Amino acid sequence: MAKRPFHALKVIEYGEDISAPYCTRLLAGLGAEVIKVEKPGSGDIARNHGPFPKGQAHPEKSGLFLSLNANKMGITLNLEKKKGQDIFKKLIETADVLVENNAPGTMEAKGLGYNTLKEINPKLVMTAITPFGQKGPYKDYKAYNINCCGTGGMSVGVGDPKREPLTMPFSQGGYQAGGTAATAVMAALLARRKSGKGQYIDVSETEVWATTHTGQNVLNEGFKGISGTRKGIHGGKVYPCEIFPCKDGYVSLIAPQIEQWKRLVAVLGTPEWSKEPRYRDRKAIAEQYPDEVNAKIIPWMMEHTKEEIYKLCQDNRVPAVPVYDIAETVNHRQLKEMNYFVELNHSEAGKLKYAKGPCTFEKADWEWQKAAPLLGENNEQVLCERLGYTKTEMTALKKSGVI
Amino acid sequence: MQSLEGYRLLDFGTAVAGPQTGQLLADMGMEVIKIETRTKLDGLRLGRPTVGPEIAGTDESKWLDMQPVFHVLNRNKLSFTINLKQLGAMDVFARLIKISDVVSDNSSPGVMERLGLDQASLEKIKPDIITITLTGCGESGPMRDTLVYAPLIIALGGLESTLGYADDKSPMNLVPGYGDTNASIHAAFAVLAALWHREETGEGQHISLAESYAVTSLLGEATMDYLMNGNIPGLQGNNHPALCPHGNYPCQGNDKWVAIAVDTEADWKNFCTAIGVPEWLKDKRFADKATRLKHRADLDKLIAAKTIKFDKYDITNVLQKVNVAATPVLNCEDQLADPHFLANKTFYEIQHPVIGKEIFYSNPARMSETPPAFRHHAPALGENNDHILTKLLGYSQQEVADLVKQQIIF
Numbered sequence: 168m169a170k171r172p173f174h175a176l177k178v179i180e181y182g183e184d185i186s187a188p189y190c191t192r193l194l195a196g197l198g199a200e201v202i203k204v205e206k207p208g209s210g211d212i213a214r215n216h217g218p219f220p221k222g223q224a225h226p227e228k229s230g231l232f233l234s235l236n237a238n239k240m241g242i243t244l245n246l247e248k249k250k251g252q253d254i255f256k257k258l259i260e261t262a263d264v265l266v267e268n269n270a271p272g273t274m275e276a277k278g279l280g281y282n283t284l285k286e287i288n289p290k291l292v293m294t295a296i297t298p299f300g301q302k303g304p305y306k307d308y309k310a311y312n313i314n315c316c317g318t319g320g321m322s323v324g325v326g327d328p329k330r331e332p333l334t335m336p337f338s339q340g341g342y343q344a345g346g347t348a349a350t351a352v353m354a355a356l357l358a359r360r361k362s363g364k365g366q367y368i369d370v371s372e373t374e375v376w377a378t379t380h381t382g383q384n385v386l387n388e389g390f391k392g393i394s395g396t397r398k399g400i401h402g403g404k405v406y407p408c409e410i411f412p413c414k415d416g417y418v419s420l421i422a423p424q425i426e427q428w429k430r431l432v433a434v435l436g437t438p439e440w441s442k443e444p445r446y447r448d449r450k451a452i453a454e455q456y457p458d459e460v461n462a463k464i465i466p467w468m469m470e471h472t473k474e475e476i477y478k479l480c481q482d483n484r485v486p487a488v489p490v491y492d493i494a495e496t497v498n499h500r501q502l503k504e505m506n507y508f509v510e511l512n513h514s515e516a517g518k519l520k521y522a523k524g525p526c527t528f529e530k531a532d533w534e535w536q537k538a539a540p541l542l543g544e545n546n547e548q549v550l551c552e553r554l555g556y557t558k559t560e561m562t563a564l565k566k567s568g569v570i
Numbered sequence: 571m572q573s574l575e576g577y578r579l580l581d582f583g584t585a586v587a588g589p590q591t592g593q594l595l596a597d598m599g600m601e602v603i604k605i606e607t608r609t610k611l612d613g614l615r616l617g618r619p620t621v622g623p624e625i626a627g628t629d630e631s632k633w634l635d636m637q638p639v640f641h642v643l644n645r646n647k648l649s650f651t652i653n654l655k656q657l658g659a660m661d662v663f664a665r666l667i668k669i670s671d672v673v674s675d676n677s678s679p680g681v682m683e684r685l686g687l688d689q690a691s692l693e694k695i696k697p698d699i700i701t702i703t704l705t706g707c708g709e710s711g712p713m714r715d716t717l718v719y720a721p722l723i724i725a726l727g728g729l730e731s732t733l734g735y736a737d738d739k740s741p742m743n744l745v746p747g748y749g750d751t752n753a754s755i756h757a758a759f760a761v762l763a764a765l766w767h768r769e770e771t772g773e774g775q776h777i778s779l780a781e782s783y784a785v786t787s788l789l790g791e792a793t794m795d796y797l798m799n800g801n802i803p804g805l806q807g808n809n810h811p812a813l814c815p816h817g818n819y820p821c822q823g824n825d826k827w828v829a830i831a832v833d834t835e836a837d838w839k840n841f842c843t844a845i846g847v848p849e850w851l852k853d854k855r856f857a858d859k860a861t862r863l864k865h866r867a868d869l870d871k872l873i874a875a876k877t878i879k880f881d882k883y884d885i886t887n888v889l890q891k892v893n894v895a896a897t898p899v900l901n902c903e904d905q906l907a908d909p910h911f912l913a914n915k916t917f918y919e920i921q922h923p924v925i926g927k928e929i930f931y932s933n934p935a936r937m938s939e940t941p942p943a944f945r946h947h948a949p950a951l952g953e954n955n956d957h958i959l960t961k962l963l964g965y966s967q968q969e970v971a972d973l974v975k976q977q978i979i980f
Binding site: 170172173174175193197215216217218219220221222230231233234235299300301302303304305308309310311313314315316317318319320321322323324325326327328330331332333334335336337338339342343346347348349350351353354355356357358360361362364365366367368369370371373374375377378379380381382383384385386387388389390391392393394395396397398399400401402403408409410412417418419421423481484485486487488489490491492493494495496497499500501502504505507519520521522523524525526527528529530531 | 571572573574576577590594598620621622638639641642643689702707708710711712713715716717718719721722725726727728729730731732733734735739740741742743744745746748751752753754755756757758759760762763764765766767769770771773775776777778779780783784786787788789790791792793794795796797798799801802803806807808810811812813816817818819820825827828829831833886890893894895896897898899900901902903905906908909910911913914916917927928929930931932933934935936937938939940
């Protein structure tokens with residue numbers, strides 16, 4: 168087998184839930200050795216999250232946990248105990264990257280802050296992902312994805328303007344923070360090739376929303392007032408940018424260019440209303456009466472299925488697509504042709520399909536070799552084979568609750 | 571020093587996803603050259619600038635360099651205007667390819683190939699070149715030529731079908747262009763992964779990122795429920811499978827909200843006590859998390875009637891003091907005045923030479939040794955032609971004049 172792109176990288180993850188595990192998933196999928204350190208007993212909270220087969224909770228069968236932790240080795244370590252901290256430091260000696268997502272100050276309190284760890288390994292790239300970052304008045308705020316999405320300026324852009332803002336479904340912020348952290352880790356590793364030095368990276372999930380995702384709104388604010396706020400089923404500055412109901416579901420349609428709008432009107436059969444001046448000023452429609460125009464288009468939509476609309480519109484170069492549910496997306500022929508999923512067998516959860524990754528590499532692609540680790544699955548392998556602990560010492564560590 | 575000094579990327583990106591990929595990398599010190607030509611401009615340079623008539627004026631020829639959103643997505647880059655369809659242009663461009671590491675684009679599938687700029691063609695000029703193409707649905711397969719914009723990406727990717735109120739039928743449109751911004755974050759990562767691979771093996775390669783399915787790849791939780799149980803998630807609202815209360819609740823003022831998430835029984839007790847409703851602790855409907863989840867809709871209404879009496883910052887303080895996750899829901903105007911963003915300089919002012927003050931967002935990777943930084947405003951069209959031709963490619967002033975005359979540089 169060809170060498171994996173990250174074959175020589177050793178990564179330690181002391182994280183849970185989504186952000187840190189997603190960051191290291193990106194690294195593990197490209198061949199990095201990732202040792203995931205979990206708390207003895209309960210482990211990563213994503214193990215409690217589900218979904219579970221038949222809804223029955225089981226720490227080795229949580230869909231969220233499984234989807235995030237393939238290819239990783241798993242060990243348990245009690246970092247409240249001195250012995251646990253010592254073992255952690257030994258792991259750090261030979262590691263390239265540490266990714267953690269504990270509350271600010273947690274690592275320092277255990278004697279495992281960056282200033283200590285860099286003495287042990289000056290080449291270490293340590294990344295901390297938190298809701299609000301390591302600095303600033305909200306750094307110690309308790310926060311979940313819904314909080315970061317809200318303060319980060321994303322939620323105000325989702326939903327009906329007359330109702331409450333909506334958070335992004337399925338904890339998207341965790342993935343965005345994890346992806347941003349993975350990019351920074353790679354930048355730091357490339358810099359290290361020249362400098363020989365590691366560094367500390369601080370990623371705030373709220374800030375990722377406020378910058379890369381919605382930061383353009385702040386720029387507009389300076390010139391034309393608040394932008395980026397929700398418009399219900401509508402969107403965009405010119406009509407249409409709409410979610411339309413149709414015969415068997417919904418379609419999403421947008422036609423910002425005048426030629427696209429003309430072609431859409433032709434697809435609709437050039438109805439009489441389309442010739443009236445009131446329906447030609449597409450900025451005015453978007454700002455003042457999109458529902459009125461939708462009401463004229465919806466009857467046509469309701470006569471067609473989403474696949475028919477997709478074909479009729481796209482054949483005429485009008486950007487419209489079906490709103491696919493999860494099953495329709497997962498089962499789509501396009502994903503089959505892309506070899507989008509890989510099947511992995513897990514000793515407890517069985518065979519399941521896993522998304523390979525967000526893109527494909529021509530030569531050094533994602534490779535998924537094993538499903539997520541059982542809690543403490545690799546304790547012996549890591550402690551005995553790597554760090555040289557004897558079986559007797561292992562037993563003592565188990566007894567004292569260190570592993 | 572910055573992380574990516576010494577690497578050069580040729581950026582064929584237009585609109586958001588492509589240019590933002592370049593922006594994230596340029597912030598980290600990569601030399602990103604925006605490849606443009608007057609015969610086919612980035613759409614974000616076009617149209618009436620949002621800066622107001624007093625700045626924009628009526629001279630439309632100047633508008634190309636007056637677009638704020640273009641400026642933030644193309645900061646720290648150089649601009650090189652070369653018309654690759656002009657006879658002789660590829661000779662010039664080949665010299666640039668030879669000294670570059672990455673070529674990125676988000677054109678329609680097949681466009682780069684037709685221009686002779688795909689991986690196979692470029693490898694003949696620079697054997698270890700890395701190319702990355704961002705498309706809606708991939709570069710092959712039945713969906714390949716689907717025409718998409720950001721809202722359509724999340725519709726195809728499966729996310730849109732879950733975005734809406736649980737008591738409603740229709741999905742909601744997403745105003746921010748999540749399909750694009752998600753793609754740019756992952757494209758930036760992919761470029762660096764490929765550079766790392768090249769450093770280790772000497773090998774270049776092509777990366778293909780299908781924006782729709784980059785979104786799908788973040789839906790493991792929902793996908794697994796379908797694969798395990800055949801469940802198809804519907805509109806999610808603000809519901810969380812394991813946290814309750816969990817939502818955005820109204821506060822004093824117009825369109826003001828607080829985001830609250832309650833996990834443990836201790837959180838629940840602290841929450842009820844802090845907002846002055848200890849009687850809820852005795853209500854059978856809310857006795858434990860399982861019953862609270864069952865009566866979620868009732869509970870949300872009761873909470874809304876309480877939170878509406880508070881300012882969004884005040885209730886945040888009240889609840890955070892007792893260790894309950896509550897934070898203000900902010901729009902962009904709020905963010906500019908928010909103490910946390912101010913303390914972290916999340917947004918900062920720059921002076922653009924043509925339109926003056928602009929408020930930029932920072933790069934969210936806070937790196938201790940090689941921090942991303944703002945170095946240079948977005949380039950005017952062709953601003954760096956001379957520098958690139960003479961300093962990087964070694965053309966004489968006379969040769970440059972000839973290239974301009976032949977409209978190769980255009």
